[in-house]
Amino acid sequence: MVTVPEYGVPEYISLRYMDGIEITRYDSDTRRVVPVAQWMKKVDPKILEEQTETSRGLESTVKFYIKLEMIRLNHTEGYRCVQWMFGCELRDDGSTTGYAQLGYEGKDFLVLDPVQLKFIWLTDEAQSAAQTLNGPSLQVGERMQDYLETECINWLRKCIGYGKEALNKRVRPKVKVSDQTVNGVAKLHCQVYGFYPRDVDVKWQKNGIDVPSYEAKHILPNSDGTYQIRVTVEVLVEDREGHSCHVDHASLRHTLIVNLEPKSGSNTVGIVIGVLVVVIAVAAVGFIVWRKRSGKRQTLGFFYALNIACYMALQI
Structure with missing residues (x-):
């Protein structure tokens, strides 16, 4: 693998989010899953160790995959x-859903079809990779879907318990x-900031x-865990x-209405929007779990199968 040590960027980074909040982080320098959200520090160390082993396996898989594609x-x-x-995602009615997609060089490459349980190629260059993953002896799409429906959901339920408050x-x-x-045209700005949870409806x-x-x-994140738009x-x-x-949000009993002043002379918004820029070089993995939305059967089955698929493809 090619690294970029001169920029101080790890070769591999894995981030996990829940409802848009970063909860854990793993990279190829530390090679350990560490809690980021304060409430995740209550997690049993044994669970973090299990997640560390899973992340190490995924790191190996992704590195092997990028060599294959190169x-x-x-x-x-x-x-x-x-x-x-x-x-x-774990919905309020108890139903679940999941997704998986892969990008190469900043472009969409493969996406999992949850109905066909196969990876769909999004570019001509990705066709060969999809056919390898979908092969009858590997069926990586089925293994991925099983992971999303079991281990991912089980892990999400645990996280909900830890971070309920x-x-x-x-x-x-x-x-x-x-x-x-x-x-001759007036631009009217409505800046809504400092709210949580993330969902909000804003209109003029x-x-x-x-x-x-x-x-x-x-909707952009703030450093304190709230959001702005x-x-x-x-x-x-x-x-x-x-x-x-007009602003509607879960924290409000009624719609919040703020009128534009009749003779406002403001030419600036007055609020500095903070933008978080995350640089992920060479190989990056995002594990995203959304609201009431994360499991353990065949924990590494998918990753093991993907490694086999990459190895077999190299022999072609």
């Missing part, structure tokens, strides 16, 4: 990046509205009628009066 695609020089992301907290959002005028209205926003609405609409300057921002 040979297949004749990428024998430079830096290469594999991103392996999978997760499961933190995950059930409700933090009321703060709201700031402002506007700026550019070439005028006289009770929704005003559509054509900008993407991105900005929703912007464009209106004619002479039509800016009477607008209000």
Whole structure:
């Protein structure tokens, strides 16, 4: 494997999230799973040791896989990046679901079809890899789906128990509205920040009628575990009066409404948006578990099969 020690970036990084909160971290330098969320420090050390062994097995698999793809695609020089992301969800009604997808060089490569239990190739270059994984003697897709439905869900239930208090907290959002005028068009900004949980509905209205926003609405994390979002609409300057921002969130009993001041002269939003940038070089794995959403049968069955698949493909 090619490393980039001059940048201080581990060759392999594995992160686990729950409801958008990073709960554990593993990398090729420490080779141990360590708790990140405060409440995860209550986890039995034996469980963390089990997760460490699983992560080491996955690290070996991903490293082997990236070597395979470099040979297949004749990428024998430079830096290469594999991103392996999978997760499961436990819904309020008790039903479960999961997903798995793989990226190569920053592009979508393979995705698991949970119905056919096969990996679907998303580029022509990925076809050979998918056919190897889907081979009748390996059936890696079935093993992956089994992992998502058992071990992943069981692990998620444990995490819910450890972090129940933190995950059930409700933090009321703060709201700031402002506007700026550019070439006769008024941009109305509604900045909502400091809220938890993540789900929120923010929209602009005028006289009770929704005003559509054509900008993407991105919910971003804050360093303290809360979230923020900005929703912007464009209106004619002479039509800016009477607008209000409406916020619905689990922490609120009623919709929070903040009116745009009639003669606001603000040209700035007034809130600095913090952006967390995570650099993952060469080989990276994200394990994502969402709300009431993580298990143990055939713990390493999928990873073992994937290693076999990579080995067999190298012999082709």
